[in-house]
Amino acid sequence: MPKERFEDALNKLEKIVSKLEEGDIPLEESLKLFEEGIRLSQFCNQKLDEAEKKVEILLKGKNRMLKPHPFDPSTSSEQTSMGKLEEEEEKV
Amino acid sequence: MELPFRYILTVSELTQEIKDILEEKFPDIWVEGEVSNLKVPPSGHIYFTLKDDFCQIRAVLFKMQARALRFVPKDGLQVICQGRVGLYEKRGEYQLILETIEPKGIGALQLAFLQLKERLEKEGLFDPTHKKPIPMIPQKIGIITSPTGAVIQDMLHILERRFENLHILLYPVRVQGEGASSEIAEGIKYLNQLTDVDVIIIGRGGGSLEDLWAFNEEGVARAIFHSKIPIISAVGHETDYTIADFVADLRAPTPSAAAELAVRDKREVSNILSYLRGRLENQMIQMLQGYRTDLSYIRKIFKEPGKKIEQYFLRVDDLVNRLRVLTSWIFKKGGEKGLRLNEGLLLRNPMQRVKNIRLFIREANRRLEQNLRYSIEIQRQRVGGQLGKLNSLSPLSILQRGYSITVKLPSAQVLRDAAYVKEGDKVEVRLYRGNLFCRVEKTEGP
Numbered sequence: 001m002p003k004e005r006f007e008d009a010l011n012k013l014e015k016i017v018s019k020l021e022e023g024d025i026p027l028e029e030s031l032k033l034f035e036e037g038i039r040l041s042q043f044c045n046q047k048l049d050e051a052e053k054k055v056e057i058l059l060k061g062k063n064r065m066l067k068p069h070p071f072d073p074s075t076s077s078e079q080t081s082m083g084k085l086e087e088e089e090e091k092v
Numbered sequence: 093m094e095l096p097f098r099y100i101l102t103v104s105e106l107t108q109e110i111k112d113i114l115e116e117k118f119p120d121i122w123v124e125g126e127v128s129n130l131k132v133p134p135s136g137h138i139y140f141t142l143k144d145d146f147c148q149i150r151a152v153l154f155k156m157q158a159r160a161l162r163f164v165p166k167d168g169l170q171v172i173c174q175g176r177v178g179l180y181e182k183r184g185e186y187q188l189i190l191e192t193i194e195p196k197g198i199g200a201l202q203l204a205f206l207q208l209k210e211r212l213e214k215e216g217l218f219d220p221t222h223k224k225p226i227p228m229i230p231q232k233i234g235i236i237t238s239p240t241g242a243v244i245q246d247m248l249h250i251l252e253r254r255f256e257n258l259h260i261l262l263y264p265v266r267v268q269g270e271g272a273s274s275e276i277a278e279g280i281k282y283l284n285q286l287t288d289v290d291v292i293i294i295g296r297g298g299g300s301l302e303d304l305w306a307f308n309e310e311g312v313a314r315a316i317f318h319s320k321i322p323i324i325s326a327v328g329h330e331t332d333y334t335i336a337d338f339v340a341d342l343r344a345p346t347p348s349a350a351a352e353l354a355v356r357d358k359r360e361v362s363n364i365l366s367y368l369r370g371r372l373e374n375q376m377i378q379m380l381q382g383y384r385t386d387l388s389y390i391r392k393i394f395k396e397p398g399k400k401i402e403q404y405f406l407r408v409d410d411l412v413n414r415l416r417v418l419t420s421w422i423f424k425k426g427g428e429k430g431l432r433l434n435e436g437l438l439l440r441n442p443m444q445r446v447k448n449i450r451l452f453i454r455e456a457n458r459r460l461e462q463n464l465r466y467s468i469e470i471q472r473q474r475v476g477g478q479l480g481k482l483n484s485l486s487p488l489s490i491l492q493r494g495y496s497i498t499v500k501l502p503s504a505q506v507l508r509d510a511a512y513v514k515e516g517d518k519v520e521v522r523l524y525r526g527n528l529f530c531r532v533e534k535t536e537g538p
Binding site: 005006007010013014016017020021027030031034037038041044045047048049050051052053054055056057058059066068071073 | 227228229231232239244245248252256257258259260261262263264282358361362364365368369371372375376379383
């Protein structure tokens with residue numbers, strides 16, 4: 001199943017709201033639209049809060065494979081090259 | 093006979109001497125002219141003739157040096173060459189053995205840039221149909237740039253300010269110098285292997301054309317083109333354009349701008365969402381309340397509460413309940429959001445549909461009353477008419493007009509003919525008010 005995209009969900013929600021506001025929809029159908037609208041707004045909210053704050057840098061480990069490590073840009077000026085980063089990684 | 097002294101040289105000796113003279117005289121020179129008759133055999137060395145209006149000289153740029161050239165020399169190009177004069181003994185030919193060639197009038201990098209741009213454009217790498225949309229809310233952003241320096245710090249700062257809970261994955265690369273372009277291309281390929289990166293930013297800060305060169309390399313251009321993940325390129329300052337910018341799905345004028353283009357401001361998006369959700373809810377609540385009001389109104393009109401109307405009431409109540417359940421379900425996550433939404437609800441006007449229904453009912457009612465009044469009026473007028481008729485038929489009303497009734501006494505027979513009485517008979521005359529008792533003095537026929 002293709003991943004539902006945030007912007008698509010938001011567009012759908014917009015359409016549902018204006019359709020409801022236009023009126024002339026039977027009650028039962030209105031309720032169905034409403035439920036779908038609630039689901040979409042729930043989904044969008046979830047997407048907004050879903051990701052976890054994380055800043056990582058990819059570094060080469062002992063086996064030369066890249067692995068993510070926490071990255072702090074304020075200390076990065078000491079790490080002047082990939083070589084240096086690798087050395088530090090070796091020590092860890 | 094004394095033969096004059098003759099110093100006889102071999103061809104080799106002469107050639108060697110010419111070679112020595114030439115090579116000593118022209119060990120390092122700059123020559124300008126036009127490239128013609130250019131050939132690149134499989135060996136990879138570049139052979140051409142350098143000429144001006146009057147003369148020409150053969151020239152060669154060996155493969156080692158040719159590899160360092162960033163542009164492609166072509167016939168007709170005006171160039172400045174650096175090299176020495178060499179002599180190829182086997183053929184007795186002298187030629188320029190070049191170290192490097194520069195296009196005349198335009199920098200070599202500039203020309204290389206233009207040549208690559210033209211070639212890739214023809215190939216369709218810049219075609220807008222290949223551009224992928226940048227997602228509105230990326231879950232994970234890959235950044236390919238130098239881990240040191242202000243650029244990455246600025247980007248991280250902006251990203252965090254706009255969207256505090258982002259996952260950012262930095263792929264560290266050198267952004268200039270030998271090997272930088274292949275590191276960047278590697279990075280793009282690597283991040284494409286991960287399944288959860290939604291957008292990639294590649295970039296670096298400002299610098300000379302030479303500094304930015306990695307982003308003008310074909311390898312980087314092709315890596316960008318083949319990336320399945322949308323790429324924002326952000327190289328140098330606003331005025332710097334690189335090949336990467338043309339191929340990328342989106343060009344940002346600066347790295348900071350790239351950070352802003354990569355994510356929408358979370359509060360902004362959140363507000364849009366709340367607003368839409370508020371409208372959605374408000375609409376539904378208003379609609380159901382409208383139905384409810386309408387029904388109770390109808391119930392008032394029809395004094396006998398029919399079973400059907402009661403059923404409608406139950407149904408509306410059921411819908412309102414379901415709405416409440418749904419509403420509390422949305423907001424059990426955060427009371428604060430619910431509060432904000434409720435404020436929104438209070439601030440917003442009732443929706444048009446409910447207004448319309450109410451207006452319609454009000455109008456209908458007004459017309460109903462009007463009709464009723466009208467029909468009563470008609471009835472009243474009809475009744476009034478009948479009363480009038482009735483009145484006009486009443487003998488009293490005739491008397492009112494001055495007529496009178498005469499009856500014979502004592503029989504009280506109403507007299508319509510003078511012949512019924514004779515002189516001396518007693519009669520009673522009934523007037524509108526009061527009676528006269530009279531004696532007949534004389535009778536006359538009609």
